[in-house]
Amino acid sequence: MTTPRVVVAGLGDSGLLTAVHLARPAGRFDIVGISSKPGLVSGQELGLRLTRPERWRTQYWTPFDRYRRLDRLRVVHGTLTALDADHRRVSVALPDGTTRTEPYDVLVVSTGVTNGFWRRPQVQTVEQVDADLRAAHDRLAAADSVLVVGGGAAAVSCALNVATRWPDKQVDLCFPGERALTQHHPRVWSHVRKRLSAAGVALRPGHRAELPEDGALDRIGTGPVTWSTGQEPTPADAVLWTVGRVRPNTAWLPAELLDEDGFVRVRPTLQTAARPEIFAIGDVAATDPLRSSARNRADHLLAANIRAHLGGKPLGTFEAPRSRWGSVVGPQHDGLQVFAPSGKPFRLPDWFVWRVMYPGIVRRGIYKGVRRG
Known part of the structure; x- marks a missing residue:
């Protein structure tokens, strides 16, 4: 056999x-x-x-x-x-x-x-993977303003991590609805929103982006970003398209x-x-x-x-x-915050x-x- x-x-x-x-x-x-x-x-x-x-x-x-x-x-x-x-x-x-x-x-x-x-x-190859990691990091490090477009976990994680890694940058998080993280329990957004605001992230609900051609969504772009919801175009040195496409x-x-x-x-x-x-x-x-x-x-x-x-x-x-459920923003200096399916958080210490x-x-x-x- x-x-x-x-x-x-x-x-x-x-x-x-x-x-x-x-x-x-x-x-x-x-x-x-x-x-x-x-x-x-x-x-x-x-x-x-x-x-x-x-x-x-x-x-x-x-x-x-x-x-x-x-x-x-x-x-x-x-x-x-x-x-x-x-x-x-x-x-x-x-x-x-x-x-x-x-x-x-x-x-x-x-x-x-x-x-x-x-x-x-x-x-x-190994070298190409490493080069991609370095290039994306260097691109953000060189930007004075970063605009994150999207309302999912990836968008929220990017906004918070950029703001905490580089406190002097202008970081905006734009999402189409009244709140982000709509696939999570509502309690999750309540907790994460406070953390984003404390880190200096500008939260901009009700912003639905006019998406560029598909190829532009597959790289870190530049502003301005235009909105189908009527707001004025938003300039930015770096644009992270995390729109779940x-x-x-x-x-x-x-x-x-x-x-x-x-x-x-x-x-x-x-x-x-x-x-x-x-x-x-x-x-x-x-x-x-x-x-x-x-x-x-x-x-x-x-x-x-x-x-x-x-x-x-x-x-x-x-x-x-x-x-x-699970982690939304990943490990931070004070540990890893994990959300249960009920939306209730618990924290694992950094060590x-x-x-x-x-x-x-x-x-x-x-x-x-x-x-x-």
Whole structure:
């Protein structure tokens, strides 16, 4: 009997954790991971990434060879170009211009989304990832005024982190509604608004931007920004477009697997509706309106369901929360503020975050061992 092969298409946060869980017990599966990046380049904590990249990279930019569980996984560095579902194989364009095919018994689609300048699908080397981090940080450091456009967690995190990192800058946060963080419990915005105001961020509700062409949304721009809601144009040395204009990285998939917006249609078991041997997880999976499997540790469920599927056993189901929860602005000098689904906050002290949570809970507990860089 041959060893079942599981191909994990996309090794971002969700795909990598799924592969980590599948790697035990050793030898049960032949696991192949496909990634356009040379390591985990997380989409988390954008504000920290832009303002303190040297600290961000210690936890959120990690080459694959540092993950102990991935010693049992073969990583293919390239871009997915096609899926042949009938013959169960995917095609991958390699950096040298050649193409290879990878057969599978089970396929995990975890290719994520394109979102702004910080989540892009193109193939990159270690040097290119580092250059992107430096360039974005230097761009903001040189600006006297920063305008953050958007009302989600990424926008709020950027505004607060820029204001606390560079107190002399003019920082404006513009969002279309009466409040930001509309996908969180209302209590969350009440707490975060006070923190933004205390840091000197100018809050400008009721500002709906006239968006530039799509390419301009994928880089840090310049002002002025014009508003469809009637306000005067706003000048700025640097404009962060964090408007949630996400695009699923699914051009390589057939239409039968996708919904009308291009996300992968899945059942509560995280299996695709059309092909039970194909699963999806993370921001690319249309599990619920918030596509929350990426933020609610569905990787455990997915790994268990893959084992159950191959063993002919019943599969578990994913239950999405009604609102987003967790950290909003990331680690600050006074620790990490985390919000429960009810909107109530609790705080982890700074020493605990960097000495216990990241090295112990995250690296050893969640990722099952990460070698020092």
